[in-house]
Amino acid sequence: MKERGNTSLAEKLQTPARRIFWTEWRGRSITYVSVWIVILILLSLLWFITSKGLQPFLNGEITLSQFFSTNWSPQDNKFGSLYIMLGSFMVTIGATLISAPLGISAAIFMTEIAPKWGKKVLQPATEILVGIPSVVYGFIGLTLLVxxxxxxxxxxxxxxLSGILVLSIMILPTIISISVDAIEAVPQKYREGSYALGATRWQTIWKIVLKTALPGLMTAVVLGMARAFGEALAVQMVIGNVPNAPFHFFISIHTLTSMITQNMGNTVPGETFNQILWSMALVLLLMTLVFILVIRLITRRRDVS
Amino acid sequence: MNAKQMDRLATLFFYLVAILIVCTLIGLLGFILFKGISYISWDFLTEAPGSYILGEVGGIAPMLFNSFYLLILTMIITLPIGIGGGIYMAEYAKPTRFTKFLRLCMEVMSSLPSIIIGLFGLLLLVQYTGWGYTLAGGALALTIFNLPLMVRVVEQAITAVPKDQKEASLALGITHWQTITKIMLPVALPGIVTGTILAAGRIFGEAAALLFTAGMSSPNLDFTNWDPTAVSSPLNPFRPAATLSVYIWKVNSDSLSTQTAAIVSGGSAFILICVVLLFTIFARLLGKYIYRRLTSS
Known part of the structure; x- marks a missing residue:
């Protein structure tokens, strides 16, 4: 740098530009760092849960076939978790079977049948349903439903059954709001074409709107399933927490989340029971990834067509 | 049955579904609000919790404080990162492979079960750091829970800014970063504020991510001691802190006396729902108000 006194005009004009370049660079870096924080958090989460969940298998405390068996008795060091995993699947499937038709119907009501009424009443209603904390759902389930x-x-x-009913209310708003987006994205001219051919509203909905919106509707249902599968406290409060075979509506069972929630605080870190809980968390995490993969596959098909 | 009858039947069915959902919501809210309000008293809001196992009801003052304090701590951490991330996604992200990967990360993170986030917090922020159950750990876990939502809120708000405004600013020779901070962020502010308050409602009710990070108990708090380093100070970020929603869960899973549990958690659920509803209504009203001011002026 030269002395301040005898700088040329060109250099004078360049100096503020350089300062702006610096601000520009700094701003860009701040946003870049924020994004990297998110990425690093996620990667370390995946890494930590995976390595912790694999530990009992690597240490030889349990084999995969023992883990995926039905023999669960922690006092005898038997940790067959198949019924617990199936429990998670059963509540998820049950809740989806109730919520998917209801949620998609509600979305159709809001977009096709009575948009005014739907926007004024049903949309705020779904927003409030989303906002209700999961412990409150669990508490209502415990004091009212059970x-x-x-x-x-x-x-x-x-x-x-209690688990299914509580979860079906909890995932309803997810399914409704994404289904509404999917149905609203169907071009208006399709409907007009259908009406012009003399089809009734129901025929238009069933044959045109639902068919066109199908990938979006499937995404809605899968996201609802992901939410149901990962929900912990509400399920834990009503499911009964006994690792029975989950093939009967009215007996207490366990799910992955209820097992983890109930026992993570009561077991000593390092003992086999505690480590198995981390393996269950890994199963939960992997299932979440599977749900996301399914959604990606569904939406990719839409992009191609 | 001909097509017309079928159409009428279907319409009837859709109306029934809509009515069913609205009735369910009214039933749930009515149950919490009407049942809960009889348990609410000044003492319930301002006293320390009783030992509910022995049948004492007590109050919820520390839990209520913890919930709000945790919310504030979480927002202090989340907002800068969320706004930074949102700006990147809206303005700087080019359609590259890295951006695709980034979007996948956001998607995965936003659909992680909150119990998984809680377990990650337990591993990293409780066991690895040796802090034990702390407010700070809880706030960081909630940050993970909230970040993807926050990034999306900011990104959508910035993307919604009219293109003319951005182009006009750039055409005046204002640099990209200055355009973002001076022109686009102020315009995007209503959207960001609304989204943030809605997210705050979600954080306020979250429990699964907190069970194993902020813990399920609170030390005896001395509400006259505002020195953040003191053990009994409510402001100390390195103390365990049960929030309102964690308390509801804890009471229900521990208590032998179901009558007391019903009173304690009924009252707590009432407060929780009221706060969450207030957040939701407030966010909507504020969004509408700011929107009206910006468009009519």
Whole structure:
């Protein structure tokens, strides 16, 4: 750098430019760093959960076939977790079977049947349903649903059915809001074409709108399933927490999330039971990744066509 | 049955579904609000919790404080990173392989079950750092939970800024970064504020990510001691802190006396729902208000 006194005009004009270049660079770097923070968090999460979950297998404390068996008795060091995993799948599938038709129907109502009423009443309703914390769902399930089922069927009321019902309400708003987006994305001219051919509203919905929106609707359902599969507290509060075979509606069962929630605090880090819980967390994580993969496959097909 | 009858039947069905959903919501809210309000008293809001196992109801003051404090801590960490990330996604990300990877990361992160985030927090922020259960750990776990949402909120708000404004600014010779901070961010502000408050409601009710990071208990808090380094100070970020939603879960899973559990968690659920509803309504009203001011002026 020369002295300040005898700088040329060109250099004078360059100096502020250089300062702006610096601000520009700094701003860009800040955003770049933020993005990298997100990436690093995610990668380290995947790495930590994976390595911790694989540990009991690598240490030889349990084999894969033992882990995927039905023999669960922690006091005898038997940790066959198949029924627990199946429990997660059963509540997820059950909740989806209830919520998918309801949610898609509600989305059709909001977009095709009564848009005004739908936007004014049903949309705020879904937004409020999203906002209700999961413990509150669990609490309602525990104080309202479980005693009711118990009275109706006999027994204590905890179990698969309670879990399914609570989860089906929880994933409903997810399915509704994404289905609405998918249906709204169907070009208006398709509907007009259908009406012009003399089709009724129902025929238009069933044959044109739903068919066109199918990939989006499937995404909605899969996202709902992912949410149901990973939901922890609400399920834990109503499922009964006994690792029975999950093939009956009215007996207490366990899911991956309920098992982890209930026992992570009660087991000592390092003992086999505790390590198995981390392996279950790994299964949970892998299933989440599978759900995302499925969504990617669905949406890719749409992009091609 | 002919097509017309089928059409009417279908319409009827859709109306029934809509009514069913609205009724369910009214039923749920009504149950919490009408049942809960009878448990609310000044003492319930301002006292320390009783030992509910023995049947004492007590109050929820520390939990209520913890919930808000944790929310503030989380927002302090999340907002800068979220805004930075959102700006990158909206303005700097080019259609490269890295951007694709980034979007995948965001997608994975936003659909992670919150219990998994809690377990990661337990591993890294509780066991590895040796902090034990702390507010700071809870806030960081909630940051992971909230970041993808925050990035999306900011990205959408910035993308929604009219292109003319950006181009006009650039045409005046204002640099890209200055255009972002001086022109685009102020315009995007209503969207960011609304999204942030909605996210705050979500954080306020979150429990699964906190069970094993901020812990399920609180030390005896001395609300006259505001020195953040003192053990009994409510402001100390390195103390365990059960939030309101964690407390509801804890009471229900521990308590032998179901009557007491019902009172304690009924009252807590009432407060929780009220706060979350207020956040939601506030976000909508504020968004509408700012929008009206910006468009009518």
């Amino acid at each position: 005693p009711f089922i118990g009275k109706l069927i006999g027994g204590i009321g905890f179990g698969l």
